[in-house]
Amino acid sequence: MLTVSLPDGSRREYPQPVSVAEIAESIGPGLAKAALAGKVDGQLVDTSHVLEHDAEVSIVTDRDDDGVEVLRHSCAHLMAQAVQRLFPEAQVTIGPVIDDGFYYDFSYSRPFTPEDLSAIEQTMAEIVKEDLGVERSVLARDEAVELFRGMGEHYKVEIIESIPSDEPLSFYRQGEFIDLCRGPHVPSTGKFKAFKLTSVAGAYWRGDSNREMLQRIYGTAWPNAKELRLHLKRLEEAEKRDHRKIGKQLGLFHFQEEAPGMAFWHPKGWTIYQTIQSYMKRKQDDNGYLEINTPQLVDFSLWEKSGHAAKFSEEMFTVESDNRQYAIKPMNCPCHVQVFNQGIKSYRDLPLRLAEFGSCHRYEPSGSMHGLMRVRNFVQDDGHIFCTEEQIQSEVARFNEFLFGIYRDFGFDEIVLRLSTRPQKRVGSDELWGQAEDALKQALDATGLDWQLAPGEGAFYGPKVEYSLRDCMGRLQQCGTIQVDFFTPGRLGAQYVAEDNSRRTPVMLHRAALGSFERFIGVLIEHYAGALPVWLAPVQAVVMNITDNQADYCREVGDSLKSKGFRVGLDLRNEKIGFKIREHTIQKAPWLLVVGDREAQSGSVSVRKLGGEDLGKMTIEAFSERLGGEVARRGRTG
């Protein structure tokens, strides 16, 4: 006799060992049909899993996240089976679940084409119709190696051989197809209702760029056709919001062949850039930072001293002049240490917070560039805090508050924090690391927010916190960071005189809130689909006339608003008002002011919001007050 407790709190008794599928069946035929897997005492298992003892059990269907994940994982197997039916020579490798879908990597003599993808999709549909049972089995490692070697699946053999020999290996078979897999999987290939293969791309075997390139096929799978459709629609929406596309449509910036990875900023884009920069300058001034500026070109020897040349010399642009080698600076920190090093510093000077809108150049690999998101020339809102070990925690806490306020001003309310701790290869004593990691933890706890731990992912010179914001598409965008550095100040000879008159090396905190202006603007454009909040909009309002009669009055309105510091455009062209409205709506101007004889006579403007809302006539004073209030609120929603 064994007792099964179900999620609703009910209990069922079974006289003998029972499978998850049988439990589902005993609850109801509908559930039995929907069952994709089971959860037994918190562990995900196949529906064929047999319970020997009392347990808490839930039946996993496509209504659970776990169920969808099982579905996607099994869909990867389905695809691999289809590929091998069509291309028997293709070798299978790995096929995991990713966000919204799955992929599977294959080794094959030629690249797969889009036509291949649709053929594979068709074959997948056939296998679904065949409704093949999926069976789990366990093999000893040597048997498994022999089996896959016999099948010519050399990549699988390599995987199996890399698994410790005492671990039991599970396999899943559906029809003629068998794959090494931890599982669980759906009970049969008839369970798939909505999937699509989305793309094919190259990917290195085992993620190692020194090894062969495989062919990765990406797919997506959903519980039903409707959800698949919604997913594809979301992708379409994301494409519409692509900052490269919007940047072109709104005339914000461009790239061209002569300067790969370096933006040419147009007037409107540069206005956004400058608006953000002056906002950041003000924030940093208020927060105790001292703004500095350091050279673009610095003798290569400084990069050797700082240790960067050893690791990144390939990624640095260099310039030779008068037999001297210079590097165009790839980062600002060594220069900031030079500023710190001028004159004698006392413990009384600490913490010393230096900030620079530092333009950096890095020779990023050609394939890694992506619009404004990854460029070769970018400006960081960079800052370095020189402080003592004891000051780390309060400085990090201070930075947290600083950064949260800034993100809220830009309209981002959800922030994800991640603490990266000591890696294998590192400098500094364990004691120092422990102290720094504790300081960061305490500062993070003090925020009252959840944070994630990324063990071993810190820089070699110290632990760090990364701040990601969630955009309106639900994507996480890593922007801010604060990094403890025990290494660079000492290496570059930074010192201060301590209370006891001894010479000590300060700790340096590298920090940035936005990361780079380029990337942050890219994120903003996508988040707002180009319709930036008024405080950031390059043109905040457009005044337009109905006929030539009101042109002079429009100019007066424009001048009056400009004198109050607003960014105003005039559209006095001889065009119909509908045409002008359409054009400025497409250009995402947040406020449109229509002026005809009625307004000109009464000294007012007719006010229309970007979305089409008509606020009717108001005086120029009333409008500018409204606009001013909106600018002051920035992007804050709450």
Add this chain to the structure above:
RNA sequence: GCCGCUAUAGCUCAGCCGUGGUAGAGCAGCUGACUUGUAAUCAGCAGGUCCCGAGUUCGACUCUUGGUGGCGGCACCA
């Protein structure tokens, strides 16, 4: 950097393979008419070294090849 795809007018894209014979649309631009009330007024005109180099060919936007840029991934990201 690696795999695949790709580059035609300011922009978005046809044409290109089968079938090699120096290009077409819409929007934007210019000119003219129209003076207009909340998402496209009408007519006319003009606009291209078909990314760059080499090859095949009587002839290359088209085929082959080498570059460069871009796109989708992978790898990288101080």
